[in-house]
Amino acid sequence: MARPKKRLGKKAPQITYRSKSATRKEEIIKITAQLFSEKSYHDVTMDEIAEKVGVAKGTIYLYFESKEKLYLEILEDRHEAIESLLEKEIAKSDPAPQKLRKILRIIFKFYRQNLDVLRILSRDETHLIREHYEFTEHWRLRRIKLYEKILEKGVKEGSFLPTNIKLTSQLIFGLVRSVMFFYKTDKSAEETAEEVFSVIARGILANQDEENNKDKDIGSKGNEVNLG
Amino acid sequence: MARPKKRLGKKAPQITYRSKSATRKEEIIKITAQLFSEKSYHDVTMDEIAEKVGVAKGTIYLYFESKEKLYLEILEDRHEAIESLLEKEIAKSDPAPQKLRKILRIIFKFYRQNLDVLRILSRDETHLIREHYEFTEHWRLRRIKLYEKILEKGVKEGSFLPTNIKLTSQLIFGLVRSVMFFYKTDKSAEETAEEVFSVIARGILANQDEENNKDKDIGSKGNEVNLG
DNA sequence: TGTAAATAACTGACCAGTCAGTCATATTTT
DNA sequence: AAAATATGACTGACTGGTCAGTTATTTACA
Numbered sequence: 001m002a003r004p005k006k007r008l009g010k011k012a013p014q015i016t017y018r019s020k021s022a023t024r025k026e027e028i029i030k031i032t033a034q035l036f037s038e039k040s041y042h043d044v045t046m047d048e049i050a051e052k053v054g055v056a057k058g059t060i061y062l063y064f065e066s067k068e069k070l071y072l073e074i075l076e077d078r079h080e081a082i083e084s085l086l087e088k089e090i091a092k093s094d095p096a097p098q099k100l101r102k103i104l105r106i107i108f109k110f111y112r113q114n115l116d117v118l119r120i121l122s123r124d125e126t127h128l129i130r131e132h133y134e135f136t137e138h139w140r141l142r143r144i145k146l147y148e149k150i151l152e153k154g155v156k157e158g159s160f161l162p163t164n165i166k167l168t169s170q171l172i173f174g175l176v177r178s179v180m181f182f183y184k185t186d187k188s189a190e191e192t193a194e195e196v197f198s199v200i201a202r203g204i205l206a207n208q209d210e211e212n213n214k215d216k217d218i219g220s221k222g223n224e225v226n227l228g
Numbered sequence: 229m230a231r232p233k234k235r236l237g238k239k240a241p242q243i244t245y246r247s248k249s250a251t252r253k254e255e256i257i258k259i260t261a262q263l264f265s266e267k268s269y270h271d272v273t274m275d276e277i278a279e280k281v282g283v284a285k286g287t288i289y290l291y292f293e294s295k296e297k298l299y300l301e302i303l304e305d306r307h308e309a310i311e312s313l314l315e316k317e318i319a320k321s322d323p324a325p326q327k328l329r330k331i332l333r334i335i336f337k338f339y340r341q342n343l344d345v346l347r348i349l350s351r352d353e354t355h356l357i358r359e360h361y362e363f364t365e366h367w368r369l370r371r372i373k374l375y376e377k378i379l380e381k382g383v384k385e386g387s388f389l390p391t392n393i394k395l396t397s398q399l400i401f402g403l404v405r406s407v408m409f410f411y412k413t414d415k416s417a418e419e420t421a422e423e424v425f426s427v428i429a430r431g432i433l434a435n436q437d438e439e440n441n442k443d444k445d446i447g448s449k450g451n452e453v454n455l456g
Numbered sequence: 457t458g459t460a461a462a463t464a465a466c467t468g469a470c471c472a473g474t475c476a477g478t479c480a481t482a483t484t485t486t
Numbered sequence: 487a488a489a490a491t492a493t494g495a496c497t498g499a500c501t502g503g504t505c506a507g508t509t510a511t512t513t514a515c516a
Contacts, residue, residue, distance in 0.1 A: 042270040045472080046472060047472090050498095055496075056496060056497040056498055058473090058498070059496055061473070062494095067472065097433065151432070154432070160433065161431075161433070163423075163426070166411070167407065167423055167424070167427070168432060171424065171427060172403075173410075174402045174406020174407060174410075175399045175400075175403040176402075177402055177406070178399060179395065179398050183395055185395075192395070195392055195395055198391070199391060199395070199396055199431070200432060201431045201432060201433040202430075203430040204382070204389055204391055204396060204428060205388065205389070205430060206386060208430055208436075273504085273506085274505075275506090283462080283463090284463045284464060286462070286463060286508080287462055287463075289508085290462075295506065295507090
């Protein structure tokens, strides 16, 4: 056991003590969420977090057992927030189109206000920590299941076309994420949600019957996209 | 400075020599692309690449100046492949819906055969190397522009509804990516493309006029996105 | 034999996590 | 009320390991 050497002259620490597990932890989460949304997991160092929070590195380890756990806690924290909002909404008994519309509104609104988590959640990092992968996959699957439920309901009610439900859910998931993430606009979250709903609902074709079934030569002829 | 010691007895290298910059480089790219698609940039080490390629680490540096450059070259390599396919297609003068349909087919087909690049390109790692960010953004913007072009054409022709084109392009981009990435199916790429086209084209609503305008209590009435 | 290609030991920077020690405050003792 | 003692939040130098990139040396072959 090495004897700790006398500390060489250091700047006097200027500390405001707080009761543990109260504000400190939240403060760390808040600032770290911001950092993780700006840079990748590996590019955020514990030293940097400590510096930004204004605390010594060791302190972080009093509240979080590891970097991974800190990361995961941020995710879980916000995930529960949106999930409980959605839960409340699906419990209601609106007709399916209405339901979808409202769900979209909630999602758009929430992520407008939580862009940092969105950025973290939306990274398709199927890598990183195993737990992170499992977490985001779980989150994705759950959201898709939600869309599937609504679509099934709509088809039963006769308000939705009997399309391929699995595919359509996946498609809605992706489209929502993409718009949230990249679409820059001055419009309110509600308006954007409504616009998105419109496209999903009606599609883009002007004349439904006329143009749609022209080219049905799938899989067969020509067009042999040999990759380069 | 430690003198490099005499090389201690080592397994005799069993090498098939090739002319430089020929097969070697392609081989490295191929195997590394696979690795990068399985793990994140930071989790793939140069040592691992060397081992998998069956070559000494130093050798890789004869062909690529750095890890970043190697990564970027993989991206560019495949990017050009798909881009030239798309280029050929948009040069044709099909009506817009046809065009969109064909583009979707090309994209789905290409990425079926190049799942590894898709995985790399699709990571929303707005982080990592600056150049990687710029590359994927450039790639995304370009693809979105392509959709915008087709949509504009369609609106002019009267085959597409005058929706919010920027939003719709973004939406198509996201939806395509999501389906390519996550949607598991036995169907051919062409069939999947066709299904996706159907949803984009017709939407999911069974009765276009009846259900759509029920809930218009959104903040600002004026919603200029009149889709009909 | 000369040189291009390949090797693998080596270096140095970086970083997550540790732990001996500090110090403001709370509690107990005198 | 003052002094002695205990508490625990906080600190930051340090460690052990990892990894991108370098370089001295060896090998293949024209």
